Amino acid sequence: MGFFMFAIILVALGGVLRVVATSSPDPGKARLLSYGLMLGGVLLVLMNTVVVIEVGEVGVKRFLGRIDTNPLHQGVHIVNPLASIDRMSIREQSFPADGGIEEIEAQTSEQLNVNLEIAILFSIDADIATDLYQRIGTEQQIKSQIVLNAVRNGVRDAVATKSINEIFSPDRREVANDMKQEIQAKAGDRIQVIEVFVRDVQAPLLVREAIEEKLQREQQVAAERFQTEIIQERALQKMEEAKGIAEAQLIITEGLTPEYLTFFYIEQLTAMPEGSVIYVPTEGGVPLLRTLNRPGGG
Numbered sequence: 001m002g003f004f005m006f007a008i009i010l011v012a013l014g015g016v017l018r019v020v021a022t023s024s025p026d027p028g029k030a031r032l033l034s035y036g037l038m039l040g041g042v043l044l045v046l047m048n049t050v051v052v053i054e055v056g057e058v059g060v061k062r063f064l065g066r067i068d069t070n071p072l073h074q075g076v077h078i079v080n081p082l083a084s085i086d087r088m089s090i091r092e093q094s095f096p097a098d099g100g101i102e103e104i105e106a107q108t109s110e111q112l113n114v115n116l117e118i119a120i121l122f123s124i125d126a127d128i129a130t131d132l133y134q135r136i137g138t139e140q141q142i143k144s145q146i147v148l149n150a151v152r153n154g155v156r157d158a159v160a161t162k163s164i165n166e167i168f169s170p171d172r173r174e175v176a177n178d179m180k181q182e183i184q185a186k187a188g189d190r191i192q193v194i195e196v197f198v199r200d201v202q203a204p205l206l207v208r209e210a211i212e213e214k215l216q217r218e219q220q221v222a223a224e225r226f227q228t229e230i231i232q233e234r235a236l237q238k239m240e241e242a243k244g245i246a247e248a249q250l251i252i253t254e255g256l257t258p259e260y261l262t263f264f265y266i267e268q269l270t271a272m273p274e275g276s277v278i279y280v281p282t283e284g285g286v287p288l289l290r291t292l293n294r295p296g297g298g
Helices: 002-023 027-049 126-135 139-159 173-187 205-255 258-271
Strands: 050-053 057-063 075-078 084-089 093-095 102-107 113-123 192-202 277-280 288-291
Touching: 050 057, 057 126, 084 126, 084 139, 093 139, 102 139, 113 139, 113 173, 139 173, 173 192
Parallel strands: none
Antiparallel strands: 050 075, 057 084, 093 113, 102 113, 113 192, 277 288
């Protein structure tokens, strides 16, 4: 609207200059200047009637305190030159902007305070942009009044249902999903929550020390369990080895029959050198000494 008023002033100046041109020292130059001023004013008026809404934007048209309920989507539009156009982004936006984080203090189900660093992705629906403008205001006002409050309250409500162990779980996806649902519930249909990012979680010092001590105990128990498994494995190996020896001895014992021993005795006699002294068992138990002589010997 500022350009339009400036254009009216230019046209008015041109008209005044055109009237007084006849009494000026150089009427031709004065008329030419008046025509230029009026033409410039007309061009500004025409330019003010053409509005270009860029890709990823939606325009809200307002005139004399009234808002047009039809949003201006991307493209070229002819509008009342006296109307004002407010633009809103309908792209995915991060909150806080420019990669920032929102630090929030919340209580878990055990009434323990934790500090969280949260960021979200959200978008504004183009079809309800005019309604949002009517109820809340500009895009910046929507962020400060709706997005900020929804994030803070939604995160606190989600954390209040979680234990400290769930908050510090390596997989925080479930916690982030619960936060997303709570934030969306607080925001209603005014924005669309796309994603919630839990950047960092800090617990009180005593809680951190307790968690670290618990992790150390778990690591120690795991190491002791590993050592126990090694000892058990070695014991099983010893048992299997003893079992194998016992089975081998049983097989040998069962195989030592009188017939086999007699055969083995005779076989050993044939392998002994000439002149060897041997003991010959008798039924009375008194051994007899014999000298082994080979056939044909002296």
